[in-house]
Amino acid sequence: MGQSLRVAYGEALRDLGAENDKIVVLDADLAHATMTSIFKEAYPDRFYNFGIAETNMMCAAAGFSHSGLIPFVSTFALFGAGRAYEQIRNSISYVNANVKLCLSHSGLCVGEDGGSHQSIEDIALMRVLPGMTIFVPCDPAEMKKAVRAASEINGPVYIRVARPICEDITTEDTPFIPGKANIIRDGKDVCIIAAGLMIPEAMQAARVLEKDGIDAAVVNMHTIKPIDSECVLQMAAKCKAIVTAEEHSIIGGLGSAVAEILAGKSDVKFSRVGVNDMFGKSGKPQDLFNAYGLNAENIINHCKSLLSKEI
Amino acid sequence: MNTISLEEKAKQIRADILKMLYTCQSGHPGGSLSCVEMLMAIYYKTANIDPKNPKMETRDRIVLSKGHASPTLYAILADLGFFPREDLWHLRQIDSHLQGHPDMNKTPGVDVNTGSLGQGISVAVGMALAAKHKKEDYQIYAIVGDGEIQEGLVWEAAMAAAHYKLDNLIVMLDHNGLQIDGSNDEVMSLGDICEKYKAFGFECYKVDGHDIDAITYAIKAPISGKPKFICCETHKGHGVSFMSDQFGWHGKAPSKEEYERAVAELGVEL
């Protein structure tokens, strides 16, 4: 049965806290939404609420890390990666501070709160920071591995924590190696490279394409940075087309990262599924996903359109 | 035209808020219910606005900096005729002009987009300074939450407001004592807020935030050369017994049973 990524995050933090007393958790009056409340309950003396003051919290996290502790910082993605961007840039990333940014309520799946709360740019913002590692887990099991991996990296890590309940894609035994993509379905006609909540849509697209005689591979690009360029180039050599799928702006995220790898190195047909350079708005998450084309149907259309252009 | 007392109207607005949140099954009842009288004092007693001309150049500007209380704003705007009342029941639905947080480009009567806490009051400072710059004499109202004022930006705005002697700016605090993770004191203590605003150069008033006359009196009190701060003492979830003073009702929609109980308590026909 599925679980939400944020609950998986809270539980992973709690488990990590049991093993490592250097882990401290910082939140900005959203502990009941980011689910750091699970850690707080277990280790109240290692939890710090900074109130609704994200910029202060971000720099304070740097202070914790300079003092030998490992701070995990949580708030909504927009108010962390967005509002506190320059604090992350100068006080954390620029000095390679050992701070873990685990920001929740990313993307359009925030739903009803609307465009002011839907971060469609967080990956872009984090991706331009030298030395930043970026994980976009797709299910609870992967989230737990990502949190552990983050604690083992000495430097800043961004983990994108989506809000909804997720179906299980991976298992306990699926490897999670930072920077190493997982090919979760092999294929030779088209390769769909996806991350996070778009993985189930990519899998659904591949199943439908199969019925139409199209052999689609699906790659789970759980690490957006450092990205697995070897895997991208290998799939580009093997397939006739590549389609990326992300719950993020098509500018600056996974699609851009893959395009940067392909440019000049491959002439594989290529296109991106994502939020098309516009803001989100209020609505039920599923309605929004359909309205913005973040679904299997749109991925299928992209795949077919690329393959039909083939000579 | 049938006129009802403001007291009756407050109940109607509370019922509208609950119906909106129940219908879309999301949103923020606690902080919406706590600022009903604050917004009523502005919209029904003091502000110079025209529902037929929402963009009137000389209008007073009203900035709901704690944007998650948008249902209160929408219920009042609909009551005043800025848009049809039926629109309220489409709050937060895809393609509704009523977004989860106020949107100036979608909803008639909304002056500034808010939702990211702390920013509205800064925009309000800019509008007040622009009014001075243009030698216009309209007023700017900014409604902030007590959790919201933990943002550093709020104090940068306060500094600028005093520096530029913005006596056309009225900052109104919804002092309900609660935020998301608990009370202000548990999450991040605020200390003596009035003393802080005084130290920043504001003229300060403290009123019962559920008393429309008291709020109106403080808004109208003449002032010169200084921005005004009105600390409105309120209860989060006010008007619904089981929501009152409960931080758990910050961002949770009522179930059918809770909704019906709440409306019955208010004694309003829907």
Ligand SMILES: Cc1ncc(C[n+]2csc(CCOP(=O)(O)OP(=O)(O)O)c2C)c(N)n1
């Ligand atoms: C910059 C920013 N950080 C966090 C949030 C999430 N958030 C929405 S409401 C809220 C609590 C607000 O508390 P308060 O200002 O006291 O509002 P009220 O009690 O009047 O509802 C938080 C943390 C936000 N909207 N914006």
Ligand SMILES: [Mg+2]
């Ligand atoms: Mg409050």
